[in-house]
Amino acid sequence: MAINLTAYKQVLAELVPYNARLVAVSKTKPVEDIEELYGQGQRIFGENYVQELVDKEGVLPHDIEWHFIGHLQTNKVKYIAPFVHTIHAVDSYKLLLEINKQALKHNRTVNCLLQLHIAAEETKFGMDTTELYTLLDTWQQEQPTFGGVRIAGLMAMATNTDDQQQIRKEFQQVKTIFDTVKHKYFSEQDYFKERSTGMSADYHIALEEGSTMIRIGSLLFGERNYNK
Structure with a gap:
């Protein structure tokens, strides 16, 4: 599918009033599809699988801003550390440590978003608020050693439901937590500003509730065939 x-143009227009950005989720999609969207001016692309991201980065233009948006295992960080711009789903202190370690090996600073679990589904990854604050307390104490990561904000996925009020309530919860974290840990830092919330089905609500980055795939690329 083309x-x-x-x-794509409609989504870009909708982003303007909110000063938000589009992460085009290109997982499982061929290089040709990414090149087509790149030709339209899109530069931020999101991938979920490490090997697929590595393969695509090797053959696509180097001014692409690659975002890793899937669940990331610590033993896979080393493969994307040389080039990844932002990692959206940091859900443990162990993972944050490994990103820092691998980024420093390449004299880089990788943007990291801390993933919150706000959805009703237990299958979704992410931290609850207790785990989030524990991670941040530990990070704050060890901050001088974290030259390889920049905690740039929060990421979350809402419940997969038709109940828009529930979705809105969950995104509002992210805003409340974001404001608390910003005040307590990043009051003097201007880089903690991202809220990566909203996908193809719920990005309108996410934008209304303050999302700065929406992650959209199927709306742009069509449904995915995972059997290829």
Whole structure:
């Protein structure tokens, strides 16, 4: 399926009033599809699988800003540390440590978003607020050694439901936690500013509730075939 350029342009227009950015989720999609969207001016692409991201980065233009948005295992960090711009789903202190270690090996600073679990589904990854504050307390104490990571904000996925009020309530919860974290840990830092919330089905609500980055795939690229 070709890129849905009408949907792409509509999403870009919708982002303008909110000063938000689009992460085009290109997982399982061929290089040709990414090149087509790149030709339209899109530069931020999100991938979920490490090997697929490594393969695509090697053959696509080097001014692409690659975001890793899937669940990341610590033993896979080393493969993307040389080039990844932002890692959206940091859900443990162990993972944050490993990203820092691998980024420093390449004299880089990788943007990291801490993943909150706000959805009703237990299958989704992410930290509850207690785990989040424990991670941040530990990070704060060890901050001088964290030259390889920049905690740039929060990421969360809402419940997969048709109940828009529930989705809105969950995104509002992210805002409340974000404001608390910003005040307590990052009051003097301007880089803690991202809220990566909202996907194809709920990005309108996410934008209304303060999302700065929306992650959209199927709306732009069509449904995915995982059997390829």
